Amino acid sequence: MTIEIDGSYGEGGGQVLRTSLSLAAITGEPIRITGIRAGRKKPGLAAQHLTAVRAAATICHGQLQGDALGSTMLEFIPGGAVQAGTYSFDVTEAQPGGSAGAITLVLQTILLPLALAQGDSQITLLGGTHVIFSPTMTYIEQVYLPMLRRMGITAQVKLGAWGWYPRGGGVVNLQVKGGCQLTGLRLLERGELKRVRGLAVATELPAHIPQRMASRAENLLRAAGLRVYVQALREKGVAPGAGIFLTAEYRNSLTGFGGFGRLRLSSEKVAEIACEQLLQFHQTGAPVDEHLADQLLLPAVLASGESQYKVAEVSTHLTTNAAVIERFGLGKITVHQEEKTVAIIGNW
Numbered sequence: 504m505t506i507e508i509d510g511s512y513g514e515g516g517g518q519v520l521r522t523s524l525s526l527a528a529i530t531g532e533p534i535r536i537t538g539i540r541a542g543r544k545k546p547g548l549a550a551q552h553l554t555a556v557r558a559a560a561t562i563c564h565g566q567l568q569g570d571a572l573g574s575t576m577l578e579f580i581p582g583g584a585v586q587a588g589t590y591s592f593d594v595t596e597a598q599p600g601g602s603a604g605a606i607t608l609v610l611q612t613i614l615l616p617l618a619l620a621q622g623d624s625q626i627t628l629l630g631g632t633h634v635i636f637s638p639t640m641t642y643i644e645q646v647y648l649p650m651l652r653r654m655g656i657t658a659q660v661k662l663g664a665w666g667w668y669p670r671g672g673g674v675v676n677l678q679v680k681g682g683c684q685l686t687g688l689r690l691l692e693r694g695e696l697k698r699v700r701g702l703a704v705a706t707e708l709p710a711h712i713p714q715r716m717a718s719r720a721e722n723l724l725r726a727a728g729l730r731v732y733v734q735a736l737r738e739k740g741v742a743p744g745a746g747i748f749l750t751a752e753y754r755n756s757l758t759g760f761g762g763f764g765r766l767r768l769s770s771e772k773v774a775e776i777a778c779e780q781l782l783q784f785h786q787t788g789a790p791v792d793e794h795l796a797d798q799l800l801l802p803a804v805l806a807s808g809e810s811q812y813k814v815a816e817v818s819t820h821l822t823t824n825a826a827v828i829e830r831f832g833l834g835k836i837t838v839h840q841e842e843k844t845v846a847i848i849g850n851w
């Protein structure tokens with residue numbers, strides 16, 4: 504029986520779609536989503552979403568209806584078990600002329616289906632690698648994948664080229680080990696901060712930009728008593744772009760924040776934006792940042808054993824994702840708003 508998903512629910516953003524795609528591919532259940540991204544200024548499928556749709560269908564030989572840019576309705580009938588293999592997905596195929604659609608979000612859509620499939624996979628992803636309002640590839644590499652490794656997922660990413668808004672042009676190679684056995688995660692205490700490591704990067708821009716971002720971030724974080732080292736990097740790229748990406752390593756957990764360069768924003772200000780977010784998180788004492796909080800739900804519900812974690816903030820992304828996952832009847836997710844904890848018991 505087709506599972507009906509209301510894309511306008513809660514956040515009403517792309518995540519409702521991506522979570523539904525992953526779970527349909529994993530369970531083999533057909534889905535029908537209406538009101539896709541109804542909560543956004545420009546509703547319907549954008550390049551990143553359409554690429555995720557096609558990627559999910561490709562790995563399980565699924566059938567699609569409504570897979571077009573701007574579409575607010577999608578039907579997806581998985582064609583059988585997910586097939587490990589060699590794949591390539593490019594957001595510019597969804598949007599001719601180029602797009603900085605976040606390939607990290609395409610990656611998150613297919614990662615679990617491929618990790619649970621039999622056999623290993625190699626995937627090339629082309630598009631935006633460091634795009635605001637989505638996990639950056641640095642976050643995927645230094646935060647998301649290491650946290651998932653603790654739950655039994657083995658995957659690596661290699662950044663081949665940086666892809667910024669608006670041109671994209673980034674390249675990432677992803678390797679996923681199949682046949683994983685997922686185990687639950689218990690993360691209520693983060694432990695002391697070991698260090699903050701950062702990457703200040705610019706493509707096709709002068710070397711003083713990453714250097715200024717790096718030294719501003721180091722000064723600010725050291726003044727706050729944190730142990731920090733930021734590497735300044737100048738890289739080649741298809742277009743100019745700059746940003747700083749900070750990863751905080753606590754004894755029991757990881758988190759990451761970024762700042763993006765843009766015209767008329769000083770390098771120092773970009774660094775300050777990233778540092779402010781990190782210091783704000785540091786003060787909460789929580790082990791799991793607001794973003795990882797919603798991203799951990801999917802592996803947790805598919806794991807054997809209970810998961811429980813404490814989050815810095817209960818976002819609507821978290822509660823929306825919990826509701827979407829529960830539509831598939833895969834387990835029970837309880838979000839305690841006051842204690843800021845999440846408990847997940849899967850039955851898959």
Ligand SMILES: Nc1ncnc2c1ncn2[C@@H]1O[C@H](COP(=O)(O)OP(=O)(O)OP(=O)(O)O)[C@@H](O)[C@H]1O
Pocket residue numbers: 514515516517518519540543552608635636637638639642759760761793794795797798820
């Ligand atoms: N700075 C960040 N670091 C890590 N993850 C992030 C960050 N910003 C956003 N995310 C994650 O990116 C995802 C964004 O989901 P969202 O539903 O907003 O969809 P979208 O497809 O990006 O686009 P739209 O919001 O336009 O529909 C969420 O999982 C969120 O936690």
